[in-house]
Amino acid sequence: MKRLVEDWVYGGVLAGLTLCVVAIGLAARLETAELAVFLLIPIYMLHQYEEHAEDRFRLFVNKMLGGGAPLLTRFDVFVINVPGVWGIYSLVFTLAVTVNAGIGLIAAYTTLINALVHVAQAIRMRSYNPGLITAIVLFVPASIWSILTLSGSGTGFHILGLTAGLLIHGLIVAHVVRRQRLTQRATVDKPTSP
Numbered sequence: 001m002k003r004l005v006e007d008w009v010y011g012g013v014l015a016g017l018t019l020c021v022v023a024i025g026l027a028a029r030l031e032t033a034e035l036a037v038f039l040l041i042p043i044y045m046l047h048q049y050e051e052h053a054e055d056r057f058r059l060f061v062n063k064m065l066g067g068g069a070p071l072l073t074r075f076d077v078f079v080i081n082v083p084g085v086w087g088i089y090s091l092v093f094t095l096a097v098t099v100n101a102g103i104g105l106i107a108a109y110t111t112l113i114n115a116l117v118h119v120a121q122a123i124r125m126r127s128y129n130p131g132l133i134t135a136i137v138l139f140v141p142a143s144i145w146s147i148l149t150l151s152g153s154g155t156g157f158h159i160l161g162l163t164a165g166l167l168i169h170g171l172i173v174a175h176v177v178r179r180q181r182l183t184q185r186a187t188v189d190k191p192t193s194p
Contacts, residue, residue, distance in 0.1 A: 004078070004082075005074050006074055008078055008081065008082055009048055009049055009053055009081075010049075012045045012081075012082075012086075013046060013048070013053075015042070016048075016049070017042070018042075019041060020039075023035065032149050033096075033104065033150050033153075034096055034101055036108075036142075036145055036146040036149045036150070037092065037093050039142060040089060040093075040108065040143070041086070041093065043138045043139070044085055044086075045086075046134060046138060047134040047135060047138055047139060049134075050130065050133060051131030051134070052081065052131075055074070056130035058072045058074065060129060060130050061176065065176065065180060066179070069179075069180075069183040071176050071179040072176065072179070084168070088106075089107045093107070100153070101150060102150060102156075102157030103160075104146065105147065105150050105153060105157050105160065105161025105162075108143050108146035108161060109143070109147070109161035109165035110165035111139050111142065111165075112140070112144065112147065113165040113166065113169055114135065114139060115135040115136065115139035115143060118131050119132070119135065119136065147161075
């Protein structure tokens with residue numbers, strides 16, 4: 001399990017490239033909207049490589065927000081990205097194909113929100129953050145294309161997608177903020193040596 005937790009991103013980038021090739025075959029069988037949702041899975045995997053290879057994102061967050069304190073652990077990053085992204089996006093794609101394509105808006109809006117967070121952070125800090133390039137080059141066009149292909153799904157599905165995307169990102173922020181408070185409290189409560 002330790003190897004999976006530490007090295008998932010390297011298998012993910014290879015799986016992402018493989019799924020891009022698989023998408024060529026799926027294009028003949030899927031509706032355009034369904035294909036757009038499917039492609040968000042490998043696109044996210046390619047983004048994760050830029051973001052997480054060499055543990056970049058975790059180290060970045062811990063340095064920028066925690067002063068080096070472990071606000072995010074390797075296990076946190078694994079859970080957020082493997083069951084959290086791969087699992088949710090796979091489920092969303094399956095439901096989009098078998099129940100209603102509008103469910104795919106969950107993945108589309110989540111991807112767009114992630115891109116906007118990367119861009120906003122870069123503007124605020126006036127510097128690069130891990131994942132910024134693929135967020136701009138891959139996430140923005142892919143998520144907008146997905147949203148446009150699913151635009152006729154009805155307002156309810158757009159609200160569902162946007163709400164789910166905000167909730168997912170909100171849970172991650174809440175986790176980091178909770179860890180940050182615990183770290184600050186532990187520093188304040190730490191007895192000083194004589």
